[in-house]
Amino acid sequence: MTATISSTRTISAKQGVGLGWTLRDNLSMTWRNLTVIRRVPQLLVFALIQPIIFVLMFRYVFGGAIQAPGGIPYVNYLMPGIFVQTVVFGAINTAVGLAEDRTKGLLERLKSLPMARSAVLGGRVAADSVRNAVVVVLMIIVGYIVDFRPTGSILEMAAAVGVMVMFGLSMCWIFAIIGLVVPNAEAAQAAAFPLIAPLVFASNAFVPVETMPDWLQWWAERQPVSVTVRAVRSLMLGTDPTDYVWASLAWSVGIMAVMAPIAIHRYRKA
Amino acid sequence: MTDTAILAEDLRKTFDEVVAVDHISLAVPKGTVLGLLGANGAGKTTMVRMLTTVLEPTSGRGVVNGFDVHDHPQAVRRSIGLAGQYAAVDENLTGRENLFLVGRLHHMSKAASNTRAVELLDQFRLSDAADRPVRTYSGGMRRRLDLGAALVSHPPVLFLDEPTTGLDPASRQDLWEVIEGLVGDGTTVLLTTQYLEEADRLADNIIVIDRGAIAAEGTAKQLKSRLGDTVIEFEFASPADAARAAEVFATDTSAGTVVRQVMTEGAATLRDALNRLDSAGLQPAHVALREPTLDDVFLTLTSSNGAGE
Secondary structure: OOEEEOOOEEEOOOOOOOHHHHHHHHHHHHHHHHHHHHHOOHHHHHHHHHHHHHHHHHHHHHHHHOOOHHHOOHHHHHHHHHHHHHHHHHOHHHHHHHHHHHHOOHHHHHHOOOOOOOHHHHHHHHHHHHHHHHHHHHHHHHHHHOOOOOOOOHHHHHHHHHHHHHHHHHHHHHHHHHHHHOOOHHHHHHHHHHHHHHHHOOOOOOOOHHHOOHHHHHHHHHOHHHHHHHHHHHHHHOOOOOHHHHHHHHHHHHHHHHHHHHHHHHHHHO | OOOEEEEEEEEEEEEOOEEEEEEEEEEEEOOOEEEEEOOOOOOHHHHHHHHOOOOOOOEEEEEEOOEEOOOOHHHHHHHEEEEOOOOOOOOOOEHHHHHHHHHHHOOOOHHHHHHHHHHHHHHOOOHHHOOOEHHHOOHHHHHHHHHHHHOOOOOOEEEEEOOOOOOOHHHHHHHHHHHHHHHHOOOEEEEEEOOHHHHHHHOOEEEEEEOOEEEEEEOHHHHHHOOOOOEEEEEOOOHHHHHHHHHHOOOOOOEOOEEEEEOOOOHHHHHHHHHHHHHOOOOOOEEEEEOOOHHHHHHHHHHOOOOOO
């Protein structure tokens, strides 16, 4: 069925968007979100302030009291934890950004456009992943300044960044769901912390898990943030088995496989 | 299908237990403007959201430009432009970037998206501000950009959800002229508004909706004629007197110190009304005869079936 409009052009009843345009729609939305990040550089600065405070706090305040396993300098133990913490906290931006787009009516307009349904979320998590990669690289530089000395090769360092960006991406999908269900950006921010705290702090990111009570140790050893921190230590320092790299990637893919379809379903409904 | 650009059949939307739109049917002939008139929460926006594929109807059917909103949502989306209640543009992008993005998401080429952005910026007198982030724009400029974004793909059907809410009179006038221009070029428009003046000026047909259902429909002239030819306005010195007068006339249309009576019986209505006021010992400070406005229609229709929930 076709209908002729003002004799200028014909609109077909064709459904679906096609793979080529799905990809381009995702890229268009990624471009839009990256442009916003570029235009509001404060966002990037704020993204760095919190992990830098953590570095200073743990490196110089608590660090002296913490014994890193295997006799390695505590700063070497700490920094991979900081990097992973940074990408996990970075995922909050996904929730906040989506909630803002929704409350400002932008999602309404985007939903009325003949674009791929996946592109609003896909473009968001892709842009947030680019941002995560930039922030992690900057944090590695900060690490060097405070005497972090990784032993991994350039390739291993790059692989570690890749593992973290993948893990950050899976976190972004979780936070996309939050951004679609909360009433506004403030609520997205508030909802994020209780979810993040048991992942980031009940982990081996800052302290060895051996001193934790048994029940907490059980969780802290197995949960995905700890696994990813060990994967990064494995690549950057060679202190942990490389199995953790694969385990972390499996977590990332698994979380995405579950969360991305739920998020896209929520987006269609929202 | 060929003559009807927008068709709703028995559209219904419920959110949990709340009925937002209750079996509304309407048809908008090609090239005409339908004004959906109603107070906040009457169901206007829900109607627009269902017809623009943003929201799935609970039941009923919507057809836009010949395409069913449920069966062919992408074809509907290719046929429409939507300008929302909030100016739905990205504050951190420039005006040009906003229009370019919408063009790309309409699957226009980069070159065509750029050309169209320049055209629209020019048409909406935003060329000077084209490369400034939208957050530096005034309210009127944002609305113009928002309307421009709705027009990127030259849509044959345009949905305008309260396009001038919150605008100053000059900007409103400005936007009205733009909309009239589009209609002149053959665009079909469904416009929601709380402003009777806006519906009166722009709409060929008006549907008054109240609590999710159609309360009245017709042309502005037809709706006005439902209230008789002329309205008598009695103005009193005090609200207390006005309230007593409203009691005398058994009407609830008292607003401040003014009480209105419709001249259903011509001069006899006036004579009778004055006699009744006289025997009640009421002396109006001022009496005026006025042609009915859509305000009268609106207030009568939306207040007659009980005040509030």
